[in-house]
Amino acid sequence: MELDKVIVRNVKMELKSPFTTSFGTFFEKEFLLLEAIDKDGVSGWGESVAFPSPWYIEETVRTNEHMLQDFLLPSLLKQPIAHPDEVSERFAPIRRNNMAKSAIEGAIWDLYAKKNGVPLYQALSGEKTEIDVGISIGIEETVKDQLNVIEKAVGDGYKRIKLKIKPGWDVDILREVRKNFPNTPLMADANSAYSLKDLEHLKQLDEFDLTMIEQPLAHDDIIDHAILQKAISTPICLDESIHTLEDTRKAVEMGSCKIINIKIGRVGGLTQSKKIHDYCKEQGIPVWCGGMLESGVGRAHNIALTTLSQFILPGDTSSSSRYWEQDIIEPEVIAENGVIKVPDRVGIGYEVNRETIERFTAATKIYQA
Numbered sequence: 001m002e003l004d005k006v007i008v009r010n011v012k013m014e015l016k017s018p019f020t021t022s023f024g025t026f027f028e029k030e031f032l033l034l035e036a037i038d039k040d041g042v043s044g045w046g047e048s049v050a051f052p053s054p055w056y057i058e059e060t061v062r063t064n065e066h067m068l069q070d071f072l073l074p075s076l077l078k079q080p081i082a083h084p085d086e087v088s089e090r091f092a093p094i095r096r097n098n099m100a101k102s103a104i105e106g107a108i109w110d111l112y113a114k115k116n117g118v119p120l121y122q123a124l125s126g127e128k129t130e131i132d133v134g135i136s137i138g139i140e141e142t143v144k145d146q147l148n149v150i151e152k153a154v155g156d157g158y159k160r161i162k163l164k165i166k167p168g169w170d171v172d173i174l175r176e177v178r179k180n181f182p183n184t185p186l187m188a189d190a191n192s193a194y195s196l197k198d199l200e201h202l203k204q205l206d207e208f209d210l211t212m213i214e215q216p217l218a219h220d221d222i223i224d225h226a227i228l229q230k231a232i233s234t235p236i237c238l239d240e241s242i243h244t245l246e247d248t249r250k251a252v253e254m255g256s257c258k259i260i261n262i263k264i265g266r267v268g269g270l271t272q273s274k275k276i277h278d279y280c281k282e283q284g285i286p287v288w289c290g291g292m293l294e295s296g297v298g299r300a301h302n303i304a305l306t307t308l309s310q311f312i313l314p315g316d317t318s319s320s321s322r323y324w325e326q327d328i329i330e331p332e333v334i335a336e337n338g339v340i341k342v343p344d345r346v347g348i349g350y351e352v353n354r355e356t357i358e359r360f361t362a363a364t365k366i367y368q369a
């Protein structure tokens, strides 16, 4: 592949309703949408999952713009790319900044699949043609509101419900939810809201038969998680703590978790996601694909990755309509009874709607080879 140019668009999309986690509330989604165009005029699409503020991890929309402009794009624009796996090799000397790396790497994977006339999931050696998905539900203002939102999601047929928790909104709300939904597969995501001081408190979560608790402790920790995992029976799943295959190996060897949430952006792209997947498969560690309130382009990448065989737990890739009045792809992503049919068209498998993208675009920068 020889790139002619990369277009970086700043896109802003309104969320249908606010989404609240332990670290804050999202009212809208502001992100970078990348289009890599090769010398034949073929476009590959990628999405940065970095948010405007560094509350989830340290990367932001603006750090991504800086990394792409000054380091990542120049290294791809000046030299042809034989295979997308080369992209993460070329980026290896650059420390971290995984979301920025992943945004352009995803576009190169889409381009590669299109040039080869295959769907992205096949280019990744994915096997499934349908994937099971769950839904991530934000913190609501009242117990009644929280139960109503869950009831709708259960009615929509999602394979499991993930609830956001934080100190003061955990044991009591989960008890109430369990009472109302005794048989629904349920999990909780704390987004690093606790510390080992809360160990006795967190033990109470064992009574709710949760499929897992996601990232209860610090965003950069695997030591305390290992201590907590020994003290509770609920499996711990790591999200924020995992940026690399090495992080994964250390967490698994330490016993810091029993499940891994793979987010393509957090681990630096599809090639690295596959490596973590393969290692977890060898180790018998179940994985699932996390979400970052993505537009359709990011959703399409998540779907393609989830077709790999060790994604045995339902991920967070819900329908486009869960967040958006109108998504930027056609058709939109539809989960029916918690199942998404993997598209078999080339590349990411969905058409981008350029008119809609234009409407949501606040700024555009073009980087020429």
Ligand SMILES: O=C(O)CCC(=O)c1ccccc1C(=O)O
Pocket: 021, 056, 135, 136, 189, 191, 239, 290, 291, 292, 293, 294, 316, 317, 318
């Ligand atoms: O529906 C989604 O995209 C997942 C939403 C979600 O849980 C989330 C959203 C924003 C930041 C972090 C997380 C998370 O998985 O921790």
Ligand SMILES: [Mg+2]
Pocket: 189, 191, 214, 215, 239, 240, 290
């Ligand atoms: Mg999480």
